[in-house]
Amino acid sequence: MKILILALLAFLACAPARADEFSDAVRALNADNFADKIAAVETLAGLGDGRAATILEAMSDGNLLATKDGAILIQRASGFTDALTQAPASGEGAEPITVNNRLRGALRGAVGRLGLFSPDAELRKRAAESVLTSPTPESAGMMRRALANETVPEVRTLLALALANLDLADEDPARRRAAVAALRDSSDPLSRGRLQAMLENETDSEVRAAAEKAVSEINFRLSLVSIGANIFQGLSLGSVMLLAAIGLAVTFGVMGVINMAHGEMIMLGAYTAFVVQELFRAFLPPGLIGWYLPVAVPVAFVVTFLVGVALERSVIRFLYGRPLETMLATWGISLMLQQLVRSIFGASNREVANPDWMTGGVDLIGGFTLTYNRVVIIIFCMAVLGALAALLRWSSFGLHMRAVTQNRPMASAMGIPTGRIDAATFGLGSGIAGMAGVALSQIGNVSPNLGQGYIVDSFMVVVFGGVGSLWGTLVGALSLGLVNKILEPYAGAMLGKILVLVVIILFIQKRPRGLFALKGRSVES
Amino acid sequence: MKFVRAFGAGLLAAASLLPFSSAQAAEDTIKVGVLHSLSGTMAISETTLKDTVLMMVDDINKKGGLLGKKVEAVVVDPASNWPLFAEKARELLEKEKVAAVFGCWTSVSRKSVLPVFEQLNGMLFYPVQYEGEESSRNVFYTGAAPNQQAIPAVDYLMSKDGGEVKRWVLAGTDYVYPRTTNKILEAYLKSKGVKAEDIMINYTPFGHNDWQTIVADIKKFGAAGKKTAVVSTINGDANVPFYKELANQGIKADQIPVVAFSVGEEELAGIDTKNLVGHLAAWNYFMSVKAPENDAFIAQWKGFIKNPKRVTNDPMEATYIGFKMWTQAVQQAGTTNVDAVRQAMYGQKVKNLTGGTAVMNTNHHLSKPVLIGEIQANGQLQTVWKTKDVIKADAWSPYIPESAKLKADWTFPWVCGNCAEPKFKM
Numbered sequence: 001m002k003i004l005i006l007a008l009l010a011f012l013a014c015a016p017a018r019a020d021e022f023s024d025a026v027r028a029l030n031a032d033n034f035a036d037k038i039a040a041v042e043t044l045a046g047l048g049d050g051r052a053a054t055i056l057e058a059m060s061d062g063n064l065l066a067t068k069d070g071a072i073l074i075q076r077a078s079g080f081t082d083a084l085t086q087a088p089a090s091g092e093g094a095e096p097i098t099v100n101n102r103l104r105g106a107l108r109g110a111v112g113r114l115g116l117f118s119p120d121a122e123l124r125k126r127a128a129e130s131v132l133t134s135p136t137p138e139s140a141g142m143m144r145r146a147l148a149n150e151t152v153p154e155v156r157t158l159l160a161l162a163l164a165n166l167d168l169a170d171e172d173p174a175r176r177r178a179a180v181a182a183l184r185d186s187s188d189p190l191s192r193g194r195l196q197a198m199l200e201n202e203t204d205s206e207v208r209a210a211a212e213k214a215v216s217e218i219n220f221r222l223s224l225v226s227i228g229a230n231i232f233q234g235l236s237l238g239s240v241m242l243l244a245a246i247g248l249a250v251t252f253g254v255m256g257v258i259n260m261a262h263g264e265m266i267m268l269g270a271y272t273a274f275v276v277q278e279l280f281r282a283f284l285p286p287g288l289i290g291w292y293l294p295v296a297v298p299v300a301f302v303v304t305f306l307v308g309v310a311l312e313r314s315v316i317r318f319l320y321g322r323p324l325e326t327m328l329a330t331w332g333i334s335l336m337l338q339q340l341v342r343s344i345f346g347a348s349n350r351e352v353a354n355p356d357w358m359t360g361g362v363d364l365i366g367g368f369t370l371t372y373n374r375v376v377i378i379i380f381c382m383a384v385l386g387a388l389a390a391l392l393r394w395s396s397f398g399l400h401m402r403a404v405t406q407n408r409p410m411a412s413a414m415g416i417p418t419g420r421i422d423a424a425t426f427g428l429g430s431g432i433a434g435m436a437g438v439a440l441s442q443i444g445n446v447s448p449n450l451g452q453g454y455i456v457d458s459f460m461v462v463v464f465g466g467v468g469s470l471w472g473t474l475v476g477a478l479s480l481g482l483v484n485k486i487l488e489p490y491a492g493a494m495l496g497k498i499l500v501l502v503v504i505i506l507f508i509q510k511r512p513r514g515l516f517a518l519k520g521r522s523v524e525s
Numbered sequence: 526m527k528f529v530r531a532f533g534a535g536l537l538a539a540a541s542l543l544p545f546s547s548a549q550a551a552e553d554t555i556k557v558g559v560l561h562s563l564s565g566t567m568a569i570s571e572t573t574l575k576d577t578v579l580m581m582v583d584d585i586n587k588k589g590g591l592l593g594k595k596v597e598a599v600v601v602d603p604a605s606n607w608p609l610f611a612e613k614a615r616e617l618l619e620k621e622k623v624a625a626v627f628g629c630w631t632s633v634s635r636k637s638v639l640p641v642f643e644q645l646n647g648m649l650f651y652p653v654q655y656e657g658e659e660s661s662r663n664v665f666y667t668g669a670a671p672n673q674q675a676i677p678a679v680d681y682l683m684s685k686d687g688g689e690v691k692r693w694v695l696a697g698t699d700y701v702y703p704r705t706t707n708k709i710l711e712a713y714l715k716s717k718g719v720k721a722e723d724i725m726i727n728y729t730p731f732g733h734n735d736w737q738t739i740v741a742d743i744k745k746f747g748a749a750g751k752k753t754a755v756v757s758t759i760n761g762d763a764n765v766p767f768y769k770e771l772a773n774q775g776i777k778a779d780q781i782p783v784v785a786f787s788v789g790e791e792e793l794a795g796i797d798t799k800n801l802v803g804h805l806a807a808w809n810y811f812m813s814v815k816a817p818e819n820d821a822f823i824a825q826w827k828g829f830i831k832n833p834k835r836v837t838n839d840p841m842e843a844t845y846i847g848f849k850m851w852t853q854a855v856q857q858a859g860t861t862n863v864d865a866v867r868q869a870m871y872g873q874k875v876k877n878l879t880g881g882t883a884v885m886n887t888n889h890h891l892s893k894p895v896l897i898g899e900i901q902a903n904g905q906l907q908t909v910w911k912t913k914d915v916i917k918a919d920a921w922s923p924y925i926p927e928s929a930k931l932k933a934d935w936t937f938p939w940v941c942g943n944c945a946e947p948k949f950k951m
Contacts, residue, residue, distance in 0.1 A: 001688050034686055034909075062902060064800065071647070100899060100909045102688055105779040158716030226745075233737040240735070242562050339564060345569040349765060349795025354773075359800065367744055371773035374737070444734045445765040445795065453732050453762075485877050488738045491730045494699050 014205060022049050029059060030066040030097050037097075038106045044111035054116045055083050056457035065094035072097075108455050115138055116146040120153065125257040128158035128237040133190065135162045137169070146394025161186060173204040175232060175266050175353055180207060184214040185223065187366045192218045196283050225366030230485050236374040238481025240440065245461035246385060247367050247433030249473040255406050255425055257316055258327040261334040262458060265318045265430045269437020270301040270446045271341060274350045292354035293438065300434040308430025312423045320422075334451070342448040352441040373442050380439055389470055391428075401425050466514030480504075554597040555590075557582065558617035558627025560638070562648075563835060566607025566732075567898070569761065570840070573791060575600060575651060578627045581749035581848040586703025590858070591852055593946050599623055607637045618645045624861035625650060627844060632701050648863050650851065652843035654786060654808075656705035660920040660933030660942035663863075665870060666890045667847040668840065668930065669809050670918035674785060675756070677895040678807035679710060681910050682754045683717065687897075691751040692760045692853040693722045694743050696759060699728040703758035706786070710756060712924040723751065733763045736770040746819045747781045755783040764788055765796050765806040768804070775787050776845045778899070780884055790836035793904040801900045805909075809893040812906045814879040823880050836904075842878050849875045851883055871936065881915055888933035889942070890918030 025047065028040035041059075044052045055074065058064045063075040065081065072083040073094050075176040080091035099107070108130055116128030124146075131139060140163065147159045160182060167179035176198075183191045196217050202208045244266060251259045276296040280289050311333065319326045354373055361371035392398035405412040406419045412418050437450070444450070465476025480500060511517070559578045562569035582598045584951055585591060599621045603610040610629065615856045617623045618641065625648045629635040632655055642649050642663040652668040682690040693714055696743035697703025707726055714724060725746050727739060745755035764787070771783065786803040790812045793801075812823065822845065825835050855861055873885045877894065884892045892915040898906030920933035920942070938949040 098907055098909070099803075101782050101805075102686055102687065102805055105688070106777065189745055193748050197750040229741060230738075233735075233741070236737060342564070344569065346826035347563075347572045348791060349762070351795050351797055353797035353799075354769070359773065360775065363775065367748060368741070369744075369774040371737075371770070373769075373773060399700045427553050430702065443766055443769060445762045447569060447762060447795070449569075449732075449762065451565075453734060474793070484735075485738060490741070491734060492727070493739065497730060 011304075017443045019158075022047055022051070024518050025085055025242075026055060027071050029055075029064065029069060030070070030072060032105050034100055037103055039108050040515030041103070041493055051086075053111060056107050056111050058113070058487065059097060059099065060104055062096055062099060064097050065091065066097050067094045067272040082144040085222050087275075090146035095218055109136060109139070113142055116142065116159075117149075119169065120182075120328050121152050124150070124157065125151070125155050128145060128155050128162065130278060132158055132162040132165070135166050137166060139386070140166050141348035161188075161191070162396025163190060164429050168198045173207050176202075176204070176207045177210055178406030180210045184210075187218060187221045189222060189367045192222070222366050224249075225368050229368045230489070231482070232370065232374075233439040234482035234485035236378060236481070237485055239378040239477035240443070241457050241461050241481055242383065242477035243377065243381045243436040243439055243474055244471075245458040245465075245477055246381075246388060246459045246461050247429045247431075249465075249470060250432065250480055251426055251466075252389070252459070253470075253473065254401065255422070256323075256428070256467075257320075257426065258330070258406075259316075259429075260327055260331040260455065261311070261337060262429075263453075263455035264334045264337040265308065265426060265433035266437040266440060266454055267341065267448065267451040268307060268337070269300040270441035271345060271350070272296060272303050272351070272434065273438040273441045274345075274352050274446055276300075276354070277352060285373055291444075293355050293358070296438045297435050301437045304437070309427040310424045311430070316426065317422060318421070338448045338451075345448075350446040354442055358442060377443065378438050384435060385470065385474060388432065392470070397424065399434050403467030452506075460501075460504060464507065464514055466516035472514055505508055529800035532829070544926050554595045555592065555855075556597050556599050556621055556623040558614075558621065558626035558628065559600045559618065560603060560610065560613055560626050562605040562632065562634075563600075563602040567605040567630055570791065571855055572838055573838070574627070574630070576830060577826075577844045578848065580826065581845065584825070585852060589635050591855055592861070595624070602721055603634070605632075610634045611637045611641050614641045614647070615645070618647045620644070622853070622874050624648070624863075625866070627652070627847065628633070629653070630840075632654045637930060639858055640678070646863055648851075648866065648950060649758050650847035652840045652847055654839070654843075655917070656702045656708075657921065657922055658705060658919055658928055660889050660935075662867070662935055662942060665847060665850075665885065666918070666920075667843040669851075669893065669895070670890055670920065671706050671893040671916075673893055673895055673916050673921045674677075674807050675710055676713055676895060677707050678786070679713065679756065680803070681807075682782070682784060682805075686790065686910065688752055688754070688779075688808060688856045690754040690782075692746065692753040693719065693757040694725045694727065694746060694753065696729070696739065697744070698729045698731055698733070698758065698763060700731070700760070703728065703760070703807050706781065706917075707756075708756050709922045716924065720734075729759070729763065730899070731760070731763065734766040734768045740759070740770045740774050740776070743781065744776060747776075753781050753782060757783050757785040758787060760787050761792075764792060768796055768801050771804075772800030778805075780916045784897075789838040789840075790905065793906075794836055794901065796864055798900055798902075802902050804898055806900065807895065807897050808839040808841040808904050808906075809895060810837075810877070810879055811896055811898050811906045811908055812837045813898070813901075813907055814896070816878060816880045818876055818880075819878040838907050845878065846875045846883050846891065850883075867935075884917070886917060887936045888918070888920045889921055890933075892917040909925070 001512055009063055013077045025040050029037055031037045031040060041056065048139040058074045065073045065075055072078045073089050075085050077090065081087065082089045082090045110303060112127045112130035115123045118124055143159055143163055147156065148161060149254060150156045164179040164182035167175045183195060195211050199211055202211060247260045247265060251257050251262065273296040277292045280292040315329055316326060319329060339343060358373045358376055361369040363369050400421050403416060404418050408418055461477045461480060462473055464480065465472030484496055484500050487499055491499060554944050559575050561575040562568050563572055563575060570576055577600055582596050586595050587647045590596060599617060600618060600656060601613040603613045617626055625801045627650045630653050639661055643661060647663055649664045650667060651664055652667050656676050657670040660705045662890050663826055693842055695707045711724060717864040743755060782805055784807060786807060788806050791806060799800050823837055824835055827835060850870060850873045858865040858869040870885050872885050877883050881894050885891060894915050895912045896908050897910040898908050902908050921928040921931040930945045931943050932939060938947040938951055
């Protein structure tokens with residue numbers, strides 16, 4: 001019996017030695033200073049224990065907590081578990097372990113290295129990507145081992161690239177040359193940066209020549225990428241301007257109302273998106289939150305349509321044919337709407353979150369990221385424009401609308417209710433502005449001043465494109481966006497904007513009716 | 526557009542009698558002016574400070590007032606319109622005869638009221654971090670000067686904990702505060718051995734909302750193989766689209782951190798901070814700091830504004846310190862006379878909300894601690910670094926050659942805000 005107990009004690013003393021080291025390291029994650037925490041992360045990653053990855057990942061997401069008596073907990077959506085025993089625990093009084101950027105970098109590196117040997121190929125790929133962004137000399141041996149065992153070609157390439165980045169600093173010139181050769185076909189600006197850094201103190205002339213050639217090749221490819229990026233950014237800016245201007249193309253372009261409250265319709269649309277989001281948060285399960293945006297679009301249309309109709313019936317219809325008074329009245333209305341929203345929602349910005357499917361982007365070559373929210377806005381903008389064009393061209397409402405704007409007395413004589421058509425047209429323009437507001441809430445602020453930032457651009461687009469022409473608005477917006485983005489890298493954002501304005505002023509001198517001038521009586525009357 | 530807030534029924538009666546017996550009313554109450562925009566673009570930031578002053582006034586009246594009199598706040602709305610600031614300041618000083626004014630946010634509004642305060646010998650408390658290079662006899666600056674915000678932030682990023690940054694992007698909105706701050710920072714970085722090609726400076730217009738090109742440029746600049754950071758003096762509304770674009774283009778805080786001088790708790794409340802975790806801000810105050818004074822202040826604020834979700838921020842603390850100091854100086858001087866109170870202000874001490882003590886110096890600026898915080902997913906800023914002691918504000922930066930020569934000291938023998946030589950010979 002005694003022997004048995006002794007043996008058991010001996011077993012308890014020896015076997016958990018490894019486990020103790022592990023639990024000590026986990027407890028050390030809650031050290032007082034960041035240097036000790038980083039040391040603990042490195043120890044933990046070096047132990048090769050399978051539980052480490054989960055703990056480190058939780059830590060870098062801020063989901064690792066420490067209680068007053070030193071227990072380390074992992075916070076999940078389902079509740080708290082003890083990091084060591086994985087038993088459910090109470091999270092009462094537990095404080096998150098603070099993480100700073102340096103620690104976050106160390107964590108990412110550690111998780112990456114642990115992931116290199118995961119059986120899951122997708123995990124290995126993510127790990128390889130993470131070591132590629134920040135390869136450290138200490139991880140070289142580990143990467144070579146991982147490369148030797150790797151079978152998936154995609155991961156192999158990533159690992160080889162990461163190793164080549166490290167080999168640039170190798171003592172052996174042959175290794176350096178091989179690394180340069182491997183990096184030659186890369187279009188990663190990070191690799192170019194490392195090659196350039198290497199050139200600063202490269203002594204071997206042969207390696208030097210190869211590296212210089214590689215840098216110039218990468219430079220050429222990157223300049224092509226940057227042209228492509230510029231075009232995309234120009235289209236994206238153009239589509240934002242277009243979206244803001246389409247509503248105005250109806251109220252100002254078709255009806256001839258100088259509507260200074262147009263920006264406030266956009267603002268109301270954005271606030272509708274905010275309200276719909278808050279309703280989703282309050283009443284629906286969290287899983288559905290991503291759907292608030294598609295719901296907000298029609299709601300915003302209805303809200304701003306009604307506001308627009310009310311505005312037309314109560315104020316604007318009395319001012320037709322008096323552009324100066326219309327301008328002043330709508331300007332006053334815009335100030336009133338702003339102050340109204342300020343009183344209801346407060347003066348500060350409201351948070352409208354991007355749904356997950358609109359966050360982030362895909363990395364294309366050369367460090368160029370195609371961001372999802374921009375892509376969605378381009379598509380949405382074209383869809384709105386297409387729908388509007390179809391409505392005007394093919395529906396009976398569109399026909400009536402065109403008839404009223406072209407010749408009011410004749411349309412009236414034909415039995416078209418011109419007053420109702422006016423109200424509906426103004427409502428339509430406002431409704432489109434409201435939908436634009438929902439989209440614009442995804443890239444900018446939602447504040448009472450939101451509309452003012454877009455009103456000048458909108459008028460610019462409509463006047464430049466040609467009053468009354470939808471195609472003019474389209475071409476005008478996209479070309480202004482492109483010119484702006486092509487000028488910006490050379491002239492800076494400030495001067496770029498001024499140059500665009502000067503170009504427009506000169507253009508209007510030459511063609512006062514814009515790009516696509518409408519022909520006929522309606523323009524002059 | 527004038528709101529007169531009176532406290533207590535008797536005060537209301539006194540206020541209604543104002544036109545007939547302003548001398549008598551002036552004896553019954555001490556008036557303080559509140560000169561913050563309540564409409565227009567700056568309302569977003571300044572409304573909070575108006576409420577902070579009202580809360581402090583309410584508080585002091587509950588405790589029995591000042592010099593045995595009630596304090597009355599006279600609130601005016603300069604509507605984010607710079608010339609209107611000067612007009613309203615004149616109205617407060619000449620017509621309302623206020624003892625002190627708490628107000629202004631932007632530097633241009635301060636510059637616009639400055640001649641009015643100097644001409645009429647008023648007293649302004651300015652509660653916002655600014656570019657320095659100024660010291661007026663009639664203004665007390667309770668926000669941070671560049672050496673209490675920008676320089677410590679850069680020092681932190683150059684340290685081991687901050688990531689040993691070697692390459693710098695100075696991005697700002699195109700007006701006087703970012704331009705001056707960046708001039709100081711550029712000179713400072715160069716004095717630390719940073720080469721000119723490792724500094725990228727970029728200015729954008731107010732309310733800029735298309736950041737695609739600039740963020741892509743920052744990404745490119747940061748890919749040169751050296752640790753890169755962005756120092757942002759981007760103001761107000763332009764921040765939301767900037768941070769959204771950063772997050773969408775996949776720039777993480779541990780790769781290229783952004784340290785901002787104009788983004789606090791109030792601004793973060795309007796942003797989805799999930800993707801911004803780890804980006805930094807430098808201030809003299811964070812709401813998240815655990816201290817008894819801070820807990821009491823936050824509770825008082827939430828109670829006063831009747832909204833448990835409202836946050837507190839650095840300019841609010843600066844307003845709090847300024848107001849407290851003024852009441853202490855008035856008690857010390859035994860009068861609200863501007864000249865007497867000014868003398869009593871020097872060396873006046875008030876406990877900071879985050880611990881330690883703020884002191885008013887003879888250059889009309891404070892000594893305060895500096896905190897660096899990282900943005901958390903809940904929209905709060907978590908302190909990751911803090912100065913060991915308080916830092917004394919430089920009214921004139923030693924890193925700009927023409928201002929390094931100047932000194933601000935309003936006591937004998939200098940008695941000057943921008944002199945190279947003392948006014949009087951010893």
